[in-house]
Amino acid sequence: MADVRPPSRRPQNSRPERPLAPGVEVRVHAARVLDAVVNRGRSLKSELAPVLPRLADPRDRALLEAVVFAALRGRHRYEAALRGWMAKPPGAGDGSLVALLLAGCAQLDALQLPAHAALDATVEAARALGRPHQAGLVNALLRRAQREGFPAADPAAAWPRWLRMKLEAAWPEHAAAVFAASAHAAPLWLRVNRRLVGRDEYRARLEEAGISASLDPRLPDGLRLDEPVPVAALPGFDQGLVAVQDGSAQQAADALAPEPGARVLDACAAPGGKAAHLIERDPTLELLALDVDPRRLARVEDTLRRGGLLGERVQLRPVDATAPALWWDGFTFDAILLDAPCSATGVVRRQPDILLHRRPEDIGSLVAAQARLLDAVWPMLRPGGILLYATCSILPEENAGQVEAFLARTPDAVVVPLPEAFGHAAGPGRQRLTGEDGMDGFFYARLRKSE
Structure with missing residues (x-):
């Protein structure tokens, strides 16, 4: 077929727009x-x-x-x-x-x-x-x-060269699988609100609605839908019976595992899924959720309200966690969740515009911001308390390298090893790569403050 040549531009129609089909x-x-x-x-x-x-x-x-x-x-x-x-x-x-x-x-x-x-x-x-x-x-x-149709293409070619090289150097045996997984849509993971309904009961309700869901033994509150549906089709979604949250993100609650009634800080809480999960599991927790962006913190409030989780023991503050003088009351926390801002390279399939917008200089800025957050919140953790450092990145400098540097300058920080259910061994933490077990790329490191 001959090549199709676009005609020259003409002035756009200036008449008022009619309603569209x-x-x-x-x-x-x-x-x-x-x-x-x-x-x-x-x-x-x-x-x-x-x-x-x-x-x-x-x-x-x-x-x-x-x-x-x-x-x-x-x-x-x-x-x-x-x-x-x-x-x-x-x-x-x-x-x-x-x-x-x-x-x-x-x-x-x-x-x-x-x-x-x-x-x-x-x-x-x-x-x-x-x-x-x-x-x-x-x-x-x-x-x-x-x-x-369209010719086959190497999914790695969609990644900027500098980022592709970083990933290949960090995970030479797994990089091709990460590129391939990132080119496809992720399954829809649900988190059942155990305060309102049991996971098996909710799965039965899905089946009654004609929606098939599978279980994962690593996720006591999780269900996986390989055929995504609009949230409006999920029974009881508006009543907070269930939320959308990737399996990797759900495991953060297991990795932190605060004691009943603990005082917990969620230092970078938006959009609120992990905070909601913690309260769903234990409504006796005293939770302080922070986010530097008031608009993003409003999403946390919406998330908690939909699940019926707002109460006297839950506080939200639109502040920067690295400026404790503005918000900290001086009382230490039993557990701290630091889901740090990162390159989001583990969630490219959910945020494909990352490959368009991420720049090499972003990584250094993010690493510096993560280090500031770690140094700022660590003094607020009580002796014997647990801090979970987590990111949705798959780059070592934001993950294992970041935690190793923190350990080197923080004598009272001790690694608490996590089991294989959290991914590959990665220095002091665990790394799940994109698409593994159907989940997003995610890093976890569990640290205890020595007494």
């Missing part, structure tokens, strides 16, 4: 979100947040998320195919066109949507985006994609 509206939103993320460096999460509520039908919200995530995961393959099919590369002002094409490719490839519906709605979205002159181009390219 629901399928078209989803594709328009997908193109705009992808354009902002891919071409303007915006966060996927921040771009989706204001858009999803505009879609009244939860099926449309689920489709929008599925399209943009699949487009970002497959972006490297789709862009390579489009470059080969287009005789003239898109112009500087064609960001929304390329974004719409990525959305179309994802619908045909990763999501396997019916071709006629995906093509018709995506072509119509080109017109709705003010590009009626390029609707024919979109149609021709997506029909070619439908006929020919």
